[in-house]
Amino acid sequence: MKPPTYHQRLGVLLLLCLAGAVVILVRTFSFQVTDREFWEARARSQAAGWRPVHAPRGRILDADGKALSHGAAAFDLVVRAAPWEAERHVCRNCAFVRYFKPDGARVPCPQCRRPPRTWRFADHRELAFLADKLSMPEAELRKRVELRIDGAKKKLKKELGNLVGVRRARRRRMAWADLGWRGRTVARDISYEAAREVQLHPARYPAFLVETVQSRRMPGGRAFVHLVGRVRRDRIRTQDPEGGGRYVDVERGVRGLERAFDEELSSVTGWVRFLRNPRGGGREMETAARAVGGLDVRLTLRxxxxxxxxxxxxxxxxxxxxxxxxxxxxxxxxxxxxxxxxxxVRTLETWRTRKGGxxxxxxxxxxxxxxxxxxxxxxxxxxxxxxxxxxxxxxxxxxxxxxxxxxxxxxxxxxxxxxxxxxxxxxxxxxxxxxxxxxxxxxxxxxxxxxxxxxxxxxxxxxxxxxxxxxxxxxxxxxxxxxxxxxxxxxxxxxxxxxxxxxxxxxxxxxxxxxxxxxxxxxxxxxxxxxxxxxxxxxxxxxxxxxxxxxxxxxxxxxxxxxxxxxxxxxxxxxxxxxxxxxxxxxxxxxxxxxxxxxxxxxxxxxxxxxxxxxxxxxxxxxxxxxxxxxxxxxxxxxx
Amino acid sequence: MSRRAVARDLRRALHLPLLIPAVALIAFGLIALARIEIKTATGWMGDLHVRQATGVLIGLAAAVAAVLVPYKKIVEQAYLIYAASLLLLIVVLFAGVVRNDARRWLTLAGFDFQPSELMKLTIVLTLARFIRFRSSYKTFAGLGVPFVLTLVPMGLILLQPDLGTALLLAPILFTMLFCAGARLRHLAIIAVMGAAAIVPIYEFGLKDYQRRRIDGFLVQLGLMKRGKVETRDMERKELYQVARAQVAIGVGGFAGTAEGSPGGYAALRVPERHNDFVFASVANRFGFLGVIVVLGLFIWLLGAILGVASRQRDPAGRLLCLGVFALFSFQVFVNLAMNVGLLPVTGLTLPFLSLGRSSVVVSMLAIALVCNVAARPSYEFGRGDFR
The missing domain is CATH 3.40.710.10 (DD-peptidase/beta-lactamase superfamily)
Structure with a gap:
């Protein structure tokens, strides 16, 4: 068989080229014209997010209307494992903070473009300042942080224990990655000063976040504690109006009237749909479900x-x-x-150690x-x-x-x-x-x-x-x-x-x-x-x-x-x-x-x-x- | 060289069927980049077209210089250029700048420069120099030298690592050998051997992230099954870019999207939207009409290159044109196929449109070389099938 001539070979190349162009055109046409609605819906779901709106739990009032238990905004201190455990370096030139894996390569500062040698290793030395703001010893805070992270790791190891082989390795890698960035609560209901310190200085406390949560206050104090009971804050997995999985914080009564009238006191989480701007921030679009506050419970006693x-x-x-x-x-x-x-918690611990009383x-x-x-x-x-x-x-x-x-x-x-x-x-x-x-x-x-x-x-x-x-x-x-x-x-x-x-x-x-x-x-x-x-x-x-x-x-x-x-x-x-x-x-x-x-x-x-x-x-x-x-x-x- | 001679050479090099699509693509790229914003460590950055324009200016200067020197003289110096390029590839492994865990860039006088981009053109010149008056490549053993000439830089580029650019060298070699008259069965045997090597390369030769990208691609096409959790994880990681790019393309519709609309935001969610996935940004902003324009311009450009190759009689000139054709066509179609989810993500840029000064300079140099060939028709005949 006679081999193809030079021009025939060029013809083959041209045909291949045209075939490629047709394939790309057909595929793009199907995306942009035939299936456009599907992709638009996809884009809408990516661009729009659901934000839960929490309403306060109902109050418990005495016969005169004095609040014995009510909700209030509070701050929780949360630690994230990845920045806590990563080697932390600060650029000597511009103070840009960067994290490296222990064996990670050094790179130039992305902010000031200085060469890698400008990095300075930085320990979490600022912990002492934070502990001071939290009115607890630094050792106590460090211990709490490490306990939370170690506890999470142990739990994860236990969960992954039954998986074998490649799947296990893959899942472990995924799970570790997730674990690293998921926050663990270190201290609940911290003072406003401590929360402000953390929020204003994210570079100083990179491993810490402050979450604003609803907390139960009990002005009734010791006299009403048995009667009013107490609530527990749980993070539960729920669904947004489109059926997407979300975690929301809910307060549940676990003792006393808080438990007996949990249904009345509980608030209903509302949902707001907002347009996510990839540049940051977002814009509210609609309220899909209105948040409803809990009902008040009035007592017969003063x-x-x-x-x-x-x-x-x-x-x-x-x-x-x-x-x-x-x-x-x-x-x-x-x-x-x-x-x-x-x-x-302190009462519980004290009583347990003092057996018999x-x-x-x-x-x-x-x-x-x-x-x-x-x-x-x-x-x-x-x-x-x-x-x-x-x-x-x-x-x-x-x-x-x-x-x-x-x-x-x-x-x-x-x-x-x-x-x-x-x-x-x-x-x-x-x-x-x-x-x-x-x-x-x-x-x-x-x-x-x-x-x-x-x-x-x-x-x-x-x-x-x-x-x-x-x-x-x-x-x-x-x-x-x-x-x-x-x-x-x-x-x-x-x-x-x-x-x-x-x-x-x-x-x-x-x-x-x-x-x-x-x-x-x-x-x-x-x-x-x-x-x-x-x-x-x-x-x-x-x-x-x-x-x-x-x-x-x-x-x-x-x-x-x-x-x-x-x-x-x-x-x-x-x-x-x-x-x-x-x-x-x-x-x-x-x-x-x-x-x-x-x-x-x-x-x-x-x-x-x-x-x-x-x-x-x-x-x-x-x-x-x-x-x-x-x-x-x-x-x-x-x-x- | 006298001023008159320079003017004459430049006038001859103005091969409009080639230059019109090239200039149009550069202009389109600048317009597209002007509408793209990227997030950097220091905040959101626009004005990408200004950066690209500096590359275009440098490329223009380089192209003028490349046009003025007869291509035969350039081909004569191909081995020297090849050696210099190899040296740069070795230097970058030790003194290169690391970005995204890859050591691909050298900083020269404040400009970042990618030696692997230069190697793409160098390999065209070197193979043209090697093949032009030989017929040894028509034997199986004779294919050894061209393959060695290609595999050495491929290996060095893989060490950076830059799989996309490394893989680009192989089609250039195959296209030039195919058109130069190499035996089809020899090329087929090598292709089969290459295909057989895919499995061991997949298992032992790829980095973890590259293997997961291929897995993700196969999962996306339904050719590989993974558990629900792992598939979801892949969608968040390996398939993330492609999934976002597909949404951005799809939402573009027939005429494109407006800025600030949910559809427009979709383009802002595509990672590397100014670079490997610039086609997704173009398709999002200009819609199917924009896609037709871009694809049409590329087909025009490739057709024009083939036209020059067809008219040229000199083997070196033909091989240069065919090498540039292979370079562009492979880069264009792999990039577009990657954007629409037909191929795994390889990290290849779209010539003239993707942001990258090295890339645009090399692309303009390649066009200049073809113009150079078009400006100097030769009546020198090659051997055998080149006749």
């Missing part, structure tokens, strides 16, 4: 009353609960010990149940009256010790404090005679009417959640096959198988005062919804109730609470002391006073319960002065 309740507890382990006797609205609900909400993290008013002691006697009396085991004139002889039906004398810790002689129900309640109620309980047992006692207790809300929004603790009010005769007898005086919360007791006394059991609520209004008042009639004989009430009226006058200064408040109450541990040598008691008072001095009718746990003294001495102090302040300040 800040002053709550603070006073906490003050009278004086840091001892215990609680004080005051309810509106008719509606069940909480007027004070303090628990002690408590903690500063801004120092949650009372934890400040537990709400002793609503969430923990205690042995009630003699404050249960009125309910035993009502059960015995209902069952017909006793009546108003029934008397039992008290020689300090309880005698069984068979005549056996029980000489144990449940004996009376003294010899009461022949006592009626009235006197038994006033003087808190154990033998009277134990004998009454024996009557219930022998006549097989214990069920009436149980049913009466349930009517008063024992063993049931009182309805308070922050807790569902029901205490213990259960009797079964494993309950011994001795435990049944002890139940008559609030020992044995019974555990109650102070809120349950205050609620039960509200029922005793009014004949109607209200549901306890601490929230008056959540958003636009008022909390309905729910009241359940007890269905008890008015005469029986009055018999008990008349006795309780005399307790502060001549009974177990006499001489404590309580009589001047016209209250009806019952004291209770339950030994909980320590034996004869160093006994410790749950010291209670519970009762109710009529409306006076601009205050509604109230019921109350105060308990000091693990106290060294009996109820009168331990709780009486505290209650008197509280009531004095409570009635001195009248509400509008």
């Amino acid at each position: 800040h002053e009353d709550q603070q006073r309740a906490l003050d009278v507890l004086g840091g001892d382990e215990g609680a004080l609960v005051v309810l509106h006797a008719e509606t069940g609205a909480v007027l004070a609900m303090a628990a002690s010990p408590t903690y500063d909400p801004d120092e949650y 009372p934890t400040p993290l537990v709400d002793r008013a609503a969430s923990s149940a205690h042995i009630p002691g003699s404050i249960m006697k009125p309910f035993t009396a009502l059960a015995a009256l209902r069952a017909g085991v006793i009546n108003g004139s029934t008397k039992f002889h008290c020689d300090r010790y309880f005698r069984t039906a068979g005549g056996r004398v029980i000489r144990n810790a449940l004996k009376c404090a003294g010899v009461h002689g022949d006592v009626s129900l009235h006197e038994a309640l006033v003087r808190s005679c154990n033998v009277y109620f134990q004998t009454g309980m024996q009557g219930l047992l022998t006549t097989r009417k214990f069920k009436i006692y149980y049913e009466t207790g349930r009517r008063f809300g024992f063993g049931r959640s009182p309805g308070v929004e922050t807790s569902r603790t029901r205490g213990r009010f259960e009797f079964g096959m494993d309950t011994t005769w001795y435990q049944y007898i002890a139940t008559a005086i609030g020992q044995g198988n019974i555990l109650v919360t102070p809120v349950q007791i205050a609620r039960a006394y509200a029922g005793l005062a009014t004949g109607v059991l209200p549901d306890v609520h601490v929230v008056a209004k959540a958003g636009l919804t008022r909390t309905p008042v729910r009241r359940t009639p007890l269905g008890l004989d008015a005469g029986h109730l009055e018999a008990v009430r008349s006795a309780l009226r005399e307790v502060p006058v001549r009974g177990t609470a006499r001489g404590l200064g309580l009589a001047r408040f016209q209250i009806s109450c019952k004291t209770g002391t339950a030994q909980v541990r320590g034996g004869q040598r160093d006994p410790r008691y749950n010291s209670w006073i519970a009762g109710f008072a009529p409306a006076r001095a601009g205050r509604p009718p109230i019921s109350f319960a105060i308990v000091v746990l693990n106290a060294r003294r009996h109820s009168g001495e331990e709780c009486g002065p505290r209650l008197a102090e509280f009531l004095a302040g409570f009635y001195a300040e009248t509400t509008e």
Whole structure:
């Protein structure tokens, strides 16, 4: 075959050239004319971005509208691993900062074009200045930074552990690269001065960023920390309106009212679509979804009353609960010990290291149940009256010790404090005679009417959640096959198988005062919804109730609470002391006073319960002065 | 040389079918670069056309000088130029300026200069000098010397590393040998051997980023499968430039985009939009009409070069024209194919349009050489197929 001539070969080249041109033209035509809409949509999605707009979480207000918890802008300090770990060099000539990998080649300064030798190695020496602004030692800050970065690396290694071979290497490389530039929070809620220092000097602190976030402030302080609870800030993956993945910060209630009313308090993140200008900045185009702030939650109690309740507890382990006797609205609900909400983590760490002490993290008013002691006697009396085991004139002889039906004398810790002689129900309640109620309980047992006692207790809300929004603790009010005769007898005086919360007791006394059991609520209004008042009639004989009430009226006058200064408040109450541990040598008691008072001095009718746990003294001495102090302040300040 | 002789030579060198598309392309390039902004370490920088214009002026001076010297004399000195170019390639490996992890530039009197750009033209001259009166390349063994002459600078350029420019030398060699009358089966055997070497070169001869670029290209064409996460990662890295370039081209439509529109912003997102991806910027701003104009001008230019090569009888003149043709055509089509996603990203610039003073000076010198050939028709016949 004859080889092609020179001109034929040129022809081949020309044909190839034209073919190439046609291919390029066809491809470009398909891009620019046929598929233009597709590429325009692509360009729009690249040029437009979605920015989340955060609205503040709702506030928690007291009855007077004073904020107990609200959102505020705060600054978080964030460290990025790549600039932190990279070798950092500064141009001697123009101070341009550049990062090199440890084995990276030196290059001229991109700013002043000086040769590579002008680079000066720079350590993160400015950390001392930043630590000073953050009011923490430099070593602490350095430790935190390294902990965050090391922690992230360890987590990543664990995640990548199962991958093998080339894929593993590729994914690791990608993951390391991502890790290097993703920020890790080093310090939350830093001061404005520290945030300003970092933001104004990016060259000085290249590894650090300041993120503006929503933070929860709790002006309510220690008095409200159990009630209000706390929030946790989470970074969650969500979707923008076009379905693109985004990370947004959300606050979630994890304790107390913040958790109970999380739905109402939570805000809705809005989305703004903006046109990204590659030269920097951006221009807002449209609001796709409006950000909606959380709803406010208004409480039934006042800040002053709550603070006073906490003050009278004086840091001892215990609680004080005051309810509106008719509606069940909480007027004070303090628990002690408590903690500063801004120092949650430190509190947790301190308590963990100090093993055995009372934890400040537990709400002793609503969430923990205690042995009630003699404050249960009125309910035993009502059960015995209902069952017909006793009546108003029934008397039992008290020689300090309880005698069984068979005549056996029980000489144990449940004996009376003294010899009461022949006592009626009235006197038994006033003087808190154990033998009277134990004998009454024996009557219930022998006549097989214990069920009436149980049913009466349930009517008063024992063993049931009182309805308070922050807790569902029901205490213990259960009797079964494993309950011994001795435990049944002890139940008559609030020992044995019974555990109650102070809120349950205050609620039960509200029922005793009014004949109607209200549901306890601490929230008056959540958003636009008022909390309905729910009241359940007890269905008890008015005469029986009055018999008990008349006795309780005399307790502060001549009974177990006499001489404590309580009589001047016209209250009806019952004291209770339950030994909980320590034996004869160093006994410790749950010291209670519970009762109710009529409306006076601009205050509604109230019921109350105060308990000091693990106290060294009996109820009168331990709780009486505290209650008197509280009531004095409570009635001195009248509400509008 | 008298002034009259200079004027005569210049007048003869004004080969309009060649100069019109070349000047039009240079002008189009300056207009396109005037509308492109790039981000540098110190902020946004415009006025790229001013930088390019200085290159054009230098190129003009060099072109005038190249036209005045008869091309045969230049070809006579080809080995010397080749040796000087090789020396520069060696010097740049030790004293070159590093940018983007590549050591390709020498700074001479404040100007950055890329010796590999000069080597593109040098290899044309050297091969023309070697092949013109020989017929040894018609044997398989005789192909050895031209291949060695080409592979040595290729190796040095690969060390910089600059894969695109290095790969450009091979088509120049093949085109010149093909047109000079080398046996097609010899060239085919070498091409097959080259193709067979692709796999070992891919595995052992390429840097990691080059291998990932090829992977990305294959993934984009659907010829290679990768996991979802890795594909997304490739889109952010290896396919990033091409994906952005395709959007910029596509959004240009028939008549182009306006500045400040979302479509216009698309061009600002293309990396190397003033350089390797200048075609994407042109297509974005001037639309399909602009593409037709650019492609038409290039076809005109290439056709004109082939026309000169066709009319010229002197083997050295023919080979010079064909070398320049191969240089431009390969550079143009690979760059355009890379922009529209038909070839992997290689780092080749678009002649006359991409920003780069070395590139524009060498391109203008190449055109000047062809003009030089056109201005001096020869009746000297070559051997064999050149007849």
